[in-house]
Amino acid sequence: ECSTAQVEECTTTQPPPTKVKECQTTINKVTETVTEEVCTIKYEDVCTNSYGLTLNCVQLPRKTCENVDKTIEKDVPVQTCEDVTKTPEPQQSCVTVPKQTCKSIPTETCGNVPRSDCSLVATGEDCKKVPERQCKQKPIQYPVTERKKVCDGPAP
Numbered sequence: 069e070c071s072t073a074q075v076e077e078c079t080t081t082q083p084p085p086t087k088v089k090e091c092q093t094t095i096n097k098v099t100e101t102v103t104e105e106v107c108t109i110k111y112e113d114v115c116t117n118s119y120g121l122t123l124n125c126v127q128l129p130r131k132t133c134e135n136v137d138k139t140i141e142k143d144v145p146v147q148t149c150e151d152v153t154k155t156p157e158p159q160q161s162c163v164t165v166p167k168q169t170c171k172s173i174p175t176e177t178c179g180n181v182p183r184s185d186c187s188l189v190a191t192g193e194d195c196k197k198v199p200e201r202q203c204k205q206k207p208i209q210y211p212v213t214e215r216k217k218v219c220d221g222p223a224p
Contacts, residue, residue, distance in 0.1 A: 070170040078162040086156070091149040098142045107133040 110132065115125040 069173055070168050072166050072168045074164050075167040076162050076164050078160050080158050080160045082158045083156040085153050087151050088154050089149050090152045091147055093145050093147045095143050096146050098144050099139055100142055101137055101139050103135050103137055105133050106136045107131055 108131070109129045111127040112130050113125050114128050115123050117123060
């Protein structure tokens with residue numbers, strides 16, 4: 069006796085690991101020396117004598133410059149990269165397939181078997197053949213058919 073039912077069968081596949089380049093940017097502080105020109109203006113009195121009598125004085129600006137070394141800090145971005153192996157999550161794919169289940173039901177087969185029926189007599193020659201029914205159970209098994217769909221390649 070067989071019955072067929074729709075059964076969901078699932079398989080889990082592990083995708084292959086992939087290599088990925090991961091980069092990280094850090095900021096390094098770099099000290100640098102620069103030369104700057106620093107100028108100052110000083111006023112000087114310049115006086116002139118006219119005919120030896122009057123003194124005329126004028127303030128004239130005088131610019132003086134000098135080079136000065138300064139130390140400054142600069143931010144310099146530095147990128148470092150490395151190859152990293154990433155393992156993706158396993159993927160499960162399921163399909164519905166028919167599954168046939170069968171049960172063994174024993175059947176009884178009977179046949180007549182001759183038997184000797186003897187009565188106890190002095191001479192021992194008074195025997196008759198009497199048919200006797202002898203039964204045996206014999207299991208009968210029905211086939212189980214399972215159908216599976218096998219797919220190659222990754223699941224969508």
